[in-house]
Amino acid sequence: MSNFYSDDLDLQRQLETLDLRRIVALREDDYEQAGDFAYAPHDYEDALDSYRRTLAIVGDIAGEFVAPRAEDVDRAGALLTDGEVCYAPGMQEALDRLAQADLMGITLPRRYGGLNFPVTVSIMIVEMISRADPALMNVFGLQDIAETVNKFASDEIKQAYLPRFASGDVTGSMALTEPEAGSDLQNVQLKATLGADGVWRLSGVKRFITNGCGQVSLVLARSEEGTTDARGLSMFLYERDEHMKIRRLEDKLGIHGSPTCELQFDDAPALLVGERRRGLTTYVMSLMNGARVAIAAQAQGIAEAAYRAASKYADERIQFGGPIRELTPVAAMLADMKVALEASRALLYETCMIVDLKEGLERRIEQLQSGARAAADDELKELRAELKTTTRLAALYTPLAKACSTEMANRVAYDSLQIHGGSGYMRDFAVERHARDARITNIYEGTTQLQVVAALGGVLSGTLAARLDEYEAGELGATPELLARLRRARERWSAAVAHVRAADDTAFRDFHGRRLVEAAIDLVCGHLLLRVAQHDARKLLVARYFVEQMDVRVEAAAQAVLDSAPAALDALQALGRD
Numbered sequence: 076m077s078n079f080y081s082d083d084l085d086l087q088r089q090l091e092t093l094d095l096r097r098i099v100a101l102r103e104d105d106y107e108q109a110g111d112f113a114y115a116p117h118d119y120e121d122a123l124d125s126y127r128r129t130l131a132i133v134g135d136i137a138g139e140f141v142a143p144r145a146e147d148v149d150r151a152g153a154l155l156t157d158g159e160v161c162y163a164p165g166m167q168e169a170l171d172r173l174a175q176a177d178l179m180g181i182t183l184p185r186r187y188g189g190l191n192f193p194v195t196v197s198i199m200i201v202e203m204i205s206r207a208d209p210a211l212m213n214v215f216g217l218q219d220i221a222e223t224v225n226k227f228a229s230d231e232i233k234q235a236y237l238p239r240f241a242s243g244d245v246t247g248s249m250a251l252t253e254p255e256a257g258s259d260l261q262n263v264q265l266k267a268t269l270g271a272d273g274v275w276r277l278s279g280v281k282r283f284i285t286n287g288c289g290q291v292s293l294v295l296a297r298s299e300e301g302t303t304d305a306r307g308l309s310m311f312l313y314e315r316d317e318h319m320k321i322r323r324l325e326d327k328l329g330i331h332g333s334p335t336c337e338l339q340f341d342d343a344p345a346l347l348v349g350e351r352r353r354g355l356t357t358y359v360m361s362l363m364n365g366a367r368v369a370i371a372a373q374a375q376g377i378a379e380a381a382y383r384a385a386s387k388y389a390d391e392r393i394q395f396g397g398p399i400r401e402l403t404p405v406a407a408m409l410a411d412m413k414v415a416l417e418a419s420r421a422l423l424y425e426t427c428m429i430v431d432l433k434e435g436l437e438r439r440i441e442q443l444q445s446g447a448r449a450a451a452d453d454e455l456k457e458l459r460a461e462l463k464t465t466t467r468l469a470a471l472y473t474p475l476a477k478a479c480s481t482e483m484a485n486r487v488a489y490d491s492l493q494i495h496g497g498s499g500y501m502r503d504f505a506v507e508r509h510a511r512d513a514r515i516t517n518i519y520e521g522t523t524q525l526q527v528v529a530a531l532g533g534v535l536s537g538t539l540a541a542r543l544d545e546y547e548a549g550e551l552g553a554t555p556e557l558l559a560r561l562r563r564a565r566e567r568w569s570a571a572v573a574h575v576r577a578a579d580d581t582a583f584r585d586f587h588g589r590r591l592v593e594a595a596i597d598l599v600c601g602h603l604l605l606r607v608a609q610h611d612a613r614k615l616l617v618a619r620y621f622v623e624q625m626d627v628r629v630e631a632a633a634q635a636v637l638d639s640a641p642a643a644l645d646a647l648q649a650l651g652r653d
Contacts, residue, residue, distance in 0.1 A: 080134025180241025205376025
């Protein structure tokens, strides 16, 4: 029997050591929901028990049902026949099994049939599904667009669509990208026109749309005639009908089971979500927090599968009279992979908690402002100040987590294939699929380069420095020597940040952005690992291994920044043109 929760001690440790008490209380309205729903928790321990049980159910489905079908799903892929997409048989079977287990509306409110779970727990589910088959995650995970509907759509739209998402009757897609508007979404040209009958209609093309065959899509479209920027874009909900055609499926390197579609809208009727002009500036930006952590979890799951494949092969492959795990270079690769996995996972779930807190605070403030809950003016003022800080942290940590997990997954998949040797290059072993699947994770939902751009402001502004201060003020399970190395690394990073800020040169800042952000990721992961190490002797070993290497990496990055000046970029730009 294979259960992807019970066999993953580090994932279990995340649930047990993270302090979710306030997040759960906010989500459960201080457990008042227990009076309206029989299956709502009465207290924190009751909630934790529910999370454990659900994670165990998902772990069983992932290990026993999804993973054995993943290879066949990859080989069969999705097919476009007479304008309709057919999933690989194993894909549809897995979706049906998840729907039967009532797992399609994990974070949705109970009044719509959802489980009302925090983002942190839902991302653990996404990670396990991705370990089994990341292509399935692309369809299953897109149910999260229902959260955007829940946050911003009218009550009428919520009542009409959210129960269908929660039951698994419909799947969704985010129709954002266009042939000429990839990462630059403010250049979206698909047109939304309001007719005399009061109906919005969509016309234009969307490309690279994951699960574009889904019955319900959130579509970013230009609603304001004559505009050319983000202020002319609105968000629409579209349900499949004869006015949208799937023109083609992309022939991809990996994640074959997930259909990636090119869509043609021809006066397709749609519903406005929220307010006009806020499609990109508010709704897509809100969607990005969830999308970034979801792809980070997908990468985490792929990396976990690749590491386990490498570890198993290293035990079984006999060379020079023994298993190759006994060869020091191979043992070092496996250690690097395992430590990178756990460091990345620590950052991922720290980020999820920040996103959860942000959403919980937004909900509580909305309740207080509407009069649904009584509050003193001081309480509302304090919550708004906390939300402001948490929003900045979410804007910083979500790109950090996506950059960290996806780059890590690519390295781990690469090294796993390397440990397999020539056999890993053959389709006889799953590792070649893991390597193909991992490659997209640091591209879609914003490339790593764009994550660096998104995080750099928080790195340079002091938002991250303030968070590091909080970590250092808490308890860290470390020897004086490890703490000294961590503090030295931070001092060098701080000097590099100050050097870039003092230069006051945009090109210089952008050139060193990746160095500063990657060093920031290292520092955060080092602190998070040491925070857990105070309760776990094994984690101290992981933290020591990580901090010793991190110290070297941060020193090298900081020195590269401190040794350079804006004038040095002239030669680089000249070389790039040759």
